[in-house]
Amino acid sequence: MLFNTFQYAIFLLIVFLLYWFPLKKSLKGQNVLLLVASYYFYSCWDWRFLFLLVFSTLLDYYSGIKIDRSEGKRAKKFWLVISIAINLSFLGLFKYYNFFADSFVTLLQSIGFKASYTTLNVILPVGISFYTFHGLSYVLDVYNQKIRPRTNFVDYSLFVSFFPLLVAGPIERATHLLPQVEKERSFDYSKAIDGLRQMLWGLFKKVVIADGCAEYANMIFNHSGDYNGSTLVLGAFFFTIQIYCDFSGYSDIALGTARLFGFELLRNFAFPYFSRDIAEFWRRWHISLSSWFRDYLYFPLGGSKGGLWMKIRNTFIIFLVSGFWHGANWTFVFWGALNAIYFLPLLLLNRNRNNLETVAQGKVFPTVRETWGICSTFLLAMFAWIFFRAESLSHAFSYIGTIFSGSLFKMPQVVPVKMFVLIFLFMIVEWFGREQQHALARFGTRWPSLVRYGAYYCIILLILAFFGKEQQFIYFQF
Incomplete structure (x- = not known):
């Protein structure tokens, strides 16, 4: 079900x-x-x-x-x-x-x-x-x-x-x-209504964005040999959006459902694609799993309190185990190792806890430095997701090899304008809701009721418009 x-x-x-x-x-x-x-x-x-x-x-x-x-x-x-x-x-x-x-x-x-x-x-x-x-x-x-x-x-x-x-x-x-x-x-009426809003946004992320991106990500990854480098970049981009909206969409529906029955579940995502470095990304991505490994594996191993060798060892253990938890394939292990390589310099330079607050807190726009941090972190995550999505390591390396070839500078063979518009609108809502527990928590609270509920109905209509073939959530396989 x-x-x-x-x-x-x-x-x-x-x-x-x-x-x-x-x-x-x-x-x-x-x-x-x-x-x-x-x-x-x-x-x-x-x-x-x-x-x-x-x-x-x-x-x-x-x-x-x-x-x-x-x-x-x-x-x-x-x-x-x-x-x-x-x-x-x-x-x-x-x-x-x-x-x-x-x-x-x-x-x-x-x-x-x-x-x-x-x-x-x-x-x-x-x-x-x-x-x-x-x-x-x-x-x-x-x-x-x-x-x-x-x-x-x-x-x-x-x-x-x-x-x-x-x-x-x-x-x-x-x-x-x-x-x-x-x-x-x-029964708490305000919590129930907030739960319904979170469920609504979770459904939007899954049905409209994740499943929409899946159509193009699957087409490009499954036939990567037929496409040029720029198209493969788009494939990686669509999967990067897909996996976030798919999994965080599930979490939103789960947390919203629990609120209907008076329960508060652990938060699982905190707008990870607005992170300014990989350490912040992992504090905001799949939070319940990351904190589980931290408390029951990383800390018992000594955490980061030991010498240089212990810090390196424990960092790789935690990321390799996390990768292996996701599935029985060397692609997941490599994905975990790659994230450990991303994370290690921040840990060794004591910069892994530099960005603890929400980016551009209380502001409309981020600074130039924050923008650079968000973009570079997103690109690092997107590159790593190629290994997560690929069928095998050879497929991943072949995919990356095509990206870093002369065909990277050719026009993409797939340009779904409608999907780009939807992703842009989605990111706008996420950005303005980034300081809340979920994107719709304070959405339109200052608008007239007619406008606010009109926006909700638009989201519902979009969900119904994209409602079609039932797509399983990605993390069901894990």
């Missing part, structure tokens, strides 16, 4: 009405309803993988209790290791087995050994990377005594499988979401 379908709209309406009317005064009833709705939502993808989700939930629920009740650090660590090992084993089996088997056999063949292997013909369970990380953060927090284990299985299960974030995040923390699950909630 996709967010960008009428099926989801009907599902959401039914759950919303049941949640706030017959169950308004029953916290237990509301949580049971949301859990059942979440399991139904997940089973719409493939009901067989619902058993894997329930098993993962039971494993971490039980492990948390055993960690808390065990006497001695060794016993606690035993249950922590059991939980982590089983979780990562399932993730590795479904997501990485074929990749490792293929890479190992290729290595053996390259040095003269004959080898063969059997691949697993299984579908990757949707959302497995996200709900696995939910459970891992919970048992790690229990082990580190940041949170007490929960004995209410319904509440814990809802934390793991809350349907707005189940299949593509944001990656929630037990310390943030569980207290909200356990607390009585009352």
Whole structure:
């Protein structure tokens, strides 16, 4: 069940009405309803993988209790290791087995050994990377005594499988979401309206911008040998816009949906393409994943407090693991390594925290220096996205080779003017909303009501105009 379908709209309406009317005064009833709705939502993808989700939930629920009740650090660590090992084993089996088997056999063949292997013909369970990380953060927090284990299985299960974030995040923390699950909630009209605005903007980003860009990005990347360098630059540009609008659009819909039920999820994007350097970009892109790796991997490894070698090692580890998390392909690993190379000079020169405030805060236009920073960071990100989108490393290098050839200076073979106009208008709205939680949070608040609601209706009409073939969200494959 996709967010960008009428099926989801009907599902959401039914759950919303049941949640706030017959169950308004029953916290237990509301949580049971949301859990059942979440399991139904997940089973719409493939009901067989619902058993894997329930098993993962039971494993971490039980492990948390055993960690808390065990006497001695060794016993606690035993249950922590059991939980982590089983979780990562399932993730590795479904997501990485074929990749490792293929890479190992290729290595053996390259040095003269004959080898063969059997691949697993299984579908990757949707959302497995996200709900696995939910459970891992919970048992790690229990082990580190940041949170007490929960004995209410319904509440814990809802934390793991809350349907707005189940299949593509944001990656929630037990310390943030569980207290909200356990607390009585009352309907807040202003938060619900803000949630609807955020959902509207998320749908616009997905249906109009992301899916519109996908048409040209796919055409150019899938037939890159047929196009000149300038056209391939446009392909990289369209994918750069596509992946942001696709993923942040999902996050906007997820956060907006959660607000309808009285929950505040972790923010996942903070206008990353207005960043002035790569360090700022990574503080604003996929925030829940970046902060997860920071807290549960980077800091335990020593962070940036050690010597030069430790800083370099930890930076590469965090980016390589982040790349590998995205998929079982060397293109993702290379993408992670490239971002580590981008980031490392800023870290070593202590400039990685230079830009903590929103760019041009309180101003209409950025300075020349800020403009240069935004443009150069965007181009670096766009270059790295080529590896993320390419089918293989050879495809990526061939694609880049064509860009840096004489054909770069020829006229593009694809010039979708309508798409450029839509992207420009989209960026204008994002720019003026960059200091808020989402672009429409304060959109048109100073305008007459007729004008403001007219703008909303225009956005709705654009969504309906582009509403057609259902396009999955990119991050469902991760």
